[in-house]
Ligand SMILES: Nc1ncnc2c1ncn2[C@@H]1O[C@H](COP(=O)(O)OP(=O)(O)OP(=O)(O)O)[C@@H](O)[C@H]1O
C-alpha cells in the first residue's frame with residue numbers, strides 16, 4: 259500500500275440487525291488500485307460490509323470515506339461504484355449489449371458513445387460476439403463476465419465483487435479469476451472482493467482481510483497471513499495446520515519454549531510476550547514437518563507412529579499419531595520417508611516453523 | 624420409461640379411446656352450441672334443418688345486446704386496469720415488505736376466491752343499496768374488482784417472488800434511481816406475470832354473472848346478465864350465437880396469450 263491517503267477509508271464500522279452484530283467495529287483502508295479481499299466463513303459480515311460501502315445498508319455506527327469524504331449521505335446510485343453480485347443479476351429482458359449499455363443509458367449518454375463503450379467492454383471480457391444474445395442464452399460464467407463489463411463500463415474507481423464466482427465450477431472459476439486479475443492490471447481499478455475460498459483469496463489479492471464474527475481477525479498479504487498469522491483462528495483458517503496443546507516453560511521476546519502434555523519441550527515463535535505457565539496452542543504447517551527413522555538424532559522432535567499414507571501425485575500425505583493419540587498431518591515429497599503403517603518414526607521441525615498462540619476462546623475454523 | 628406407449632401393444636388403443644372420449648366430453652357441448660347458433664330452427668332443433676346467420680344478425684340489430692356487450696367490455700376493461708393498479712403495489716408490499724402479519728394479509732387478499740360468490744353478492748348488494756349505487760357502472764366495477772383482485776395479486780406475487788431483488792440492486796448501483804430501476808428493470812422482468820394478471824382480471828369480470836345479477840338494473844346489464852335474463856323469458860337461438868361469440872373471443876385470447884408467452888418466455 260502506498261503512503262498517500264487511502265481511496266477508501268472504513269472507520270469503526272458497526273452494523274446491528276436486531277440483536278445480531280453483523281459488523282462489529284471494522285476499520286480498514288484501501289489504497290488506489292489495490293485488490294483487497296474479504297475472506298471469512300458464512301455469516302462473518304463480509305456482504306454486510308460491502309453493502310454498506312455500496313450504500314444498500316446504513317451502518318449503525320462508523321463511517322465510510324471515499325477520497326477523504328464521507329459517503330454515508332450519498333445515495334447508492336450516485337456513489338459511482340461498480341458491483342458484481344454473487345447471483346446472476348443481468349436484466350433478463352435486455353440483450354447483452356443493452357445490459358452493458360444500461361449504466362450509460364441512465365446517465366443519458368449519446369447513443370454513439372454508448373455503442374462505442376459497450377463494444378470496448380465486451381471486447382475486454384472477450385464476449386464481443388455475444389452482444390445480441392439474451393442473458394438466458396449465456397452460461398453462468400459468461401453471465402458473470404457480462405455483469406463485470408456492466409459494472410466497469412462507466413469507469414468507476416471502485417469495483418465491489420461479492421463472491422462473483424461462487425456459483426461456478428472450479429475449472430471455470432480459475433479461468434475467470436485470471437481474467438479478473440488481467441482486467442485489474444489493465445484498468446488499475448480498485449477492487450474490494452469477497453470470497454470464502456482461501457485459495458481464490460491467495461491467488462488474486464494484494465491484501466486479504468480475514469473476517470470472523472463481524473470483526474477483522476487480521477489484514478495483510480497472503481504471505482503475512484500464512485507465515486505470520488495473528489492468532490490461532492487465522493492460522494487455522496488460512497492453509498492447512500496442525501495444532502498441539504501445551505504450557506509455556508519460558509518466554510523471551512519472540513522466542514518461547516513450550517512443554518507438551520507428555521513432557522516434551524518444543525521451542526517456537528510468538529508475536530506477543532507470553533507469561534510462564536500460560537496455556538498455549540502450537541501450530542505447525544504440514545509441509546514444514548519431516549519424518550525420520552526413530553533412532554535418528556535430530557534437534558527438535560516428537561515420537562510418533564505412522565497410521566496412514568496418501569499419494570497426492572506431487573506429494574505424499576502422512577497421518578501420524580503421537581503417544582497421546584493426537585493425529586498430525588505431514589506433507590512431504592521425500593519418498594524415502596515412506597514406511598509402512600504402525601512403524602515408529604520421529605517427527606522433526608525447525609523452531610522457526612512452530613507458531614505459538616495464546617489459547618484464546620476463539621474456535622478454529 | 625415404465626409407461627411407454629409404443630411398448631404397450633394393443634392395450635394402447637384403449638388409452639387412445641379414453642383420450643378421445645374425454646376430449647369429446649369436454650368439447651361436445653361447445654360444438655353443439657356452435658352448431659345450433661348457425662341452425663335455421665327457431666326451436667333449437669338438432670341436427671339443424673338448415674343453416675343461417677340470422678341469429679348473429681339479430682344480436683347486432685338489437686341495441687340491447689350491443690349495449691350489454693359494450694357495457695361488459697367497459698366494465699371488464701376498467702376492472703382490468705384497476706386490478707393491476709391495485710394488485711401491483713399490493714404484491715410489492717406482500718413480497719418485499721417486512722411487517723408483522725404479512726402472511727395474514729396475503730391470505731386476506733386471496734380470500735374473495737374462497738368466500739362463496741353468493742355471499743359476496745348479498746353483502747355487496749346491501750352495501751350498494753345503502754349508498755344508492757345499485758345499477759351503476761361503479762357498482763359493477765367495484766363488485767368485479769373484488770373477484771378479479773385475487774387473480775391479479777396471485778399472478779404478480781408469483782412472478783415477483785421469482786425475481787431476484789439483487790437484479791434491482793444491480794440496476795441501482797449502475798446509476799438508476801429506485802424508480803428507474805423498478806420501471807426499466809423490475810416491471811419489464813415480471814411483465815409476463817403482469818400480463819397474466821391483466822388477462823385473468825379481464826376474464827374474471829367478463830364472464831361473471833352472479834354479482835352482475837345483483838348489481839344490474841334494467842338499463843345497465845353486462846352480457847352474461849343479459850343472457851341470463853333473456854334465457855328466463857325464452858330459449859332463443861340468439862343465446863347460442865352469443866355463447867359462440869363468447870367462446871370465440873376466449874379462444875382468440877388464449878391463442879394470443881400462448882403466442883406472447885412463447886415469444887417472451889425466457
Ligand atoms: N437483512 C438482514 N437482516 C437480518 N440479519 C442479517 C441481514 N443481513 C445479514 N444479516 C446477518 O448478519 C450476519 C452477517 O451476514 P453477511 O451476509 O454479512 O455474512 P457474509 O460474511 O456475507 O456470509 P456469506 O459468506 O454466507 O455470504 C449474519 O449473521 C446474517 O444472518
Ligand SMILES: [Mg+2]
Pocket residue numbers: 304305306420
Ligand atoms: Mg455474503
